[in-house]
Amino acid sequence: MSLRPTLDFLLYDWLKADRLAGRARFADHSRETFDAVLDTCERIAREKYAPFNRLVDTEEPRFDGEKVILPQATHEAHRAYVESGMVSAAQDYDEGGMQLPYTIEAAANGFFAVASVSIGSSLLTKGNANLLMVHGTEAQKAVFARNEFGGRFTGTMCLSEPQAGSSLSDITTRAVPDGDGSEADPLGPRYRLTGNKMWISAGENELAENIVHLVLAKIPGPDGKLVPGTRGISLFIVPKKLVGTDGQLTGERNDVALAGLNHKLGWRGTTNTLLNFGEGRYPVRGGAGAIGYLVGKPHEGLRCMFHMMNEARIGIGMAATALGLAGYYASLEYAKNRPQGRPVGSAGKDPSQPPVRIIEHADIKRMLLAQKAYGEGALALMLQCARLVDEQHTGTPEDADEARLLLEVLTPIAKSWPSEFCLEANSLAIQVHGGYGYTRDFPVEQYWRDNRLNMIHEGTHGIQAADLLGRKVVMEGGRGLQLVAGRINRTIEAALQRPDLAGHANALAQALQHVGAATKAAWATGEPAAALANAVPYMQAFGHLVIAWTWLDVVLTIPADPARRRAADTGRLHAARYFFHYELPRVAAWLKVVETRDPTCADMPEDAF
Known part of the structure; x- marks a missing residue:
C-alpha cells in the first residue's frame, strides 16, 4: 500500500487543490503539473530514500576530528532532492522557484518522510531561507537565502541552550557590535557572538558548501548586562564559513565549533549537535567571537524567528503523520500475510482447521482501524493547514486574514496531535507484529523510535x-x-x-x-x-x-x-x-x-x- 492514492483523494476530491491553478500566482499550473511534481518526488523517495532508511539508522553521524561523516546514501538523497527543485518549489519564478502551491509542496514532501524521515527533506533550510526572504535585507536574501534555495548552502535554527532548554527568556548567548566599526557591512550590522547552543539539527555536515545558522542572542545594554526575559532577544545570521557580498566563500572559517554530537533514540540519520560560538577554536581576524549579521531590528529576534518556528511546527506534524502512516502500511501488509490462530466460536476450536490470517481477527482490525483513523485524519489536517497557507498568500484580503487566524489556532494542534497519536499508531503497529515488532528484522520499531522525538521537536506538548x-x-x-x-x-x-x-x-x-x-x-x-x-x-x-x-x-x-x-x-x-x-x-x-x-x-x- 502506498501514500499516493490517499494524497490524490485528499488533494483533488476533498480540497479541490487543482482549482488553485485558477489563481494568478499559479496560472501556469494545472493538475498535470501538480501530478508531475508528485510523480517525481514519489520516485526519488522510492529510489534514494526508502532503501536506506535502516542504513542511516545504524550508521549514525560521526565526527572524525575535523568534519562530520554521513553515509554516502544521505549525500545522494540530498543531491537528488536539491536537483528536483523542491527546496525552492514555492518561490517566485524570479527566485528560481516553481511558484508551486504550498499545498502541493507539503503533499510531495510526505513521500520523503514516509520513506526515511531522518534523511530529511531540507525542512530547516527552507524555513531558514523563507524567514530571510521576509525579514532579511536585500543583501541577506541574495547571499544567504538564495544560496539555500539553490542548494549551495543548508540552514539551521539555533534557539535552545544547555542551561535554558525551551525557556528562551533564559538564554545567555551574547552579541556585541563588532569593534572595527563594521556596523555598515553590506550584509547587515555586524556583531560578535559568544555562547553555546544545543539540539541543533543539521548543525554540522558536509552536504553543502556552507551552513547558515540563524541564532538567537541578546545584545547587552549600556551597562553590559543582558536584558532579562525575551525582550532583549535579537536574531543573527552566523555562517559556518564567511561569505563575501558576491555569495562566494572567502576561505575563512567562522568561529563556530562543534562541541559534540547528540546520540538520539530516533532520527539517527540527522546530525544533532552542540555548537560553541566564539570559543576561539577558529579565531576570526579583527576580534573575538563568531561573526553574525543582525536580521531585522534589535530586540525583535523572537518575532522574526517565529516565522520559521511555525513553519517548522507544521513540518514536524507532517513528519509525525508520515511515520504513523509508514507503520500502518507495514502492519497492514504483515496482517494480510501472517497466519495465526482460528476464528472465535466452536468451529474455531478445531485444531485440524488451518490457521487464518491475523487480519481476520477483530482485535487486529481494531488496531489497524485506529492507525488508519489517526494517520489519514492527521494527513487531512496537515493538508488543510497547507491549504490555509495558500489562502493566506493568494486569497482576498478578507479570506487571507481569516486563514491567518485559523492557522494561529490550528498550528499547535497540527504539531502536537500527530506527534502524540501517530506515535500511538506506531505502538499499535508493533503490537500487530507481535514479538517480531520489537525486533530490528521489521521496520516498525524504528518508526516508533523516530516518531517519539516529534513530541519534543519544535516545542514540547x-x-x-x-x-x-x-x-x-x-x-x-x-x-x-x-x-x-x-x-x-x-x-x-x-x-x-x-x-x-x-x-x-x-x-x-x-x-x-x-x-x-x-x-x-x-x-x-x-x-x-x-x-x-x-x-x-x-x-x-x-x-x-x-x-x-x-x-x-x-x-x-x-x-x-x-x-x-x-x-x-x-x-x-x-x-x-x-x-x-x-x-x-x-x-x-x-x-x-x-x-x-x-x-x-x-x-x-x-x-x-
Missing part, C-alpha cells in the same frame, strides 16, 4: 498546550476560536442532511459545545495558573474535536449511495466511524479536569513524589 489555551483561543477576543467553530458548524450542517452521517454530526456538535464551555470555564477566574494547569488535556480534547471535524468533512466527499462507492471510500467511512465511536467520547473525560480547573497536578508537593 506542554509548550504547545500552553500556547493553545493561554494565547491562541483567547487572542483577538477569541475570534480565532469563533472562526474554527464556524467552520465546524458548516460541516455539521452539511452532514445533518445525510442520514448516514447525521449521528456523527450530532456527536461533533456536542463536542464543539463542550470545548467552548470548557474554554470559558478554564478562564473563569482569570488566573493563568489555574487555567493552564490542565492545558494538555485541553489540547488533547481540542485536537480530537479538530480531527473528528476533519474526518466528517472528508467523508462528506464520499457518495451517499453505497452503490457508487469504491473500496477505499468504504475504508474511509469505517475509519471515520471508528474515530467517532471509539475516540471522540474521550473528549468529555479530558475536559472534565479543564472545566473544573482540577488542581491535582499543581497541588502535588514536591516531597510527596
